[in-house]
Amino acid sequence: DTAVSQTPKYLVTQMGNDKSIKCEQNLGHDTMYWYKQDSKKFLKIMFSYNNKELIINETVPNRFSPKSPDKAHLNLHINSLELGDSAVYFCASSPGTGKTEAFFGQGTRLTVV
Amino acid sequence: AQSVTQLDSQVPVFEEAPVELRCNYSSSVSVYLFWYVQYPNQGLQLLLKYLSGSTLVKGINGFEAEFNKSQTSFHLRKPSVHISDTAEYFCAVSAGNTGKLIFGQGTTLQVKP
Numbered sequence: 519d520t521a522v523s524q525t526p527k528y529l530v531t532q533m534g535n536d537k538s539i540k541c542e543q544n545l546g547h548d549t550m551y552w553y554k555q556d557s558k559k560f561l562k563i564m565f566s567y568n569n570k571e572l573i574i575n576e577t578v579p580n581r582f583s584p585k586s587p588d589k590a591h592l593n594l595h596i597n598s599l600e601l602g603d604s605a606v607y608f609c610a611s612s613p614g615t616g617k618t619e620a621f622f623g624q625g626t627r628l629t630v631v
Numbered sequence: 632a633q634s635v636t637q638l639d640s641q642v643p644v645f646e647e648a649p650v651e652l653r654c655n656y657s658s659s660v661s662v663y664l665f666w667y668v669q670y671p672n673q674g675l676q677l678l679l680k681y682l683s684g685s686t687l688v689k690g691i692n693g694f695e696a697e698f699n700k701s702q703t704s705f706h707l708r709k710p711s712v713h714i715s716d717t718a719e720y721f722c723a724v725s726a727g728n729t730g731k732l733i734f735g736q737g738t739t740l741q742v743k744p
Contacts, residue, residue, distance in 0.1 A: 522674075549730050551730070551731075553732075558736075559669075559719060559736075559737045560734070560736060560737070561721065561732075561734040561737075562734070563731050563732065563733075566729060566730065566731060568730075573729055574729055574731055608674060608675065610675075612730050614730065615728050615729050615730035616728050616730065617663055617682050617683075618663075618682075618730070619665055620730065620732055621677075622667075622674040622675040622676075623674050624673060624674040625672075625673070625674050
């Protein structure tokens, strides 16, 4: 069974469109994250939720909006997609917010054309 | 603020040779340190972690790392690499109580036959 699963795995869309990426974890973790990996493979955190509450909101354009309907799910909605949004987006989860590692999904490769 | 520097962007090595991937971190508070591996088109998998205690930590696939507080380093080592170890390796630090991971730039390990 996949611990952290994201859908879709690949997403190709035109500039200006709105798209969503879904993430679900079956590990019973309280905390979930979105990370962005750019074309140079650099990873940077975007958001974090703990028990459905937003606890990290890095400097991300307002076009990106996370939503956590329950602590097992964290979705990422992106409005008015731009070429620069092309990247791999990783969802992750962890048991808490301190002394523990994060478990990552397989990633969603978003290509904006 | 915390930061992580991986000193080598690419490390080519022959099969069965030893390898060391270097990682230095900067932090004004106690840190937790991690090494993750990313195989092509996959998510990140935890190799090992340092949370406290013994400074020599052993991980999966024969990897180990040593936490050196005085040198603020957490270098990853393997005594004998395999072709299957070819991947991208990321060092990460977590500090504070948000669970946020700050990643290094990554090191591409290329194992040649």
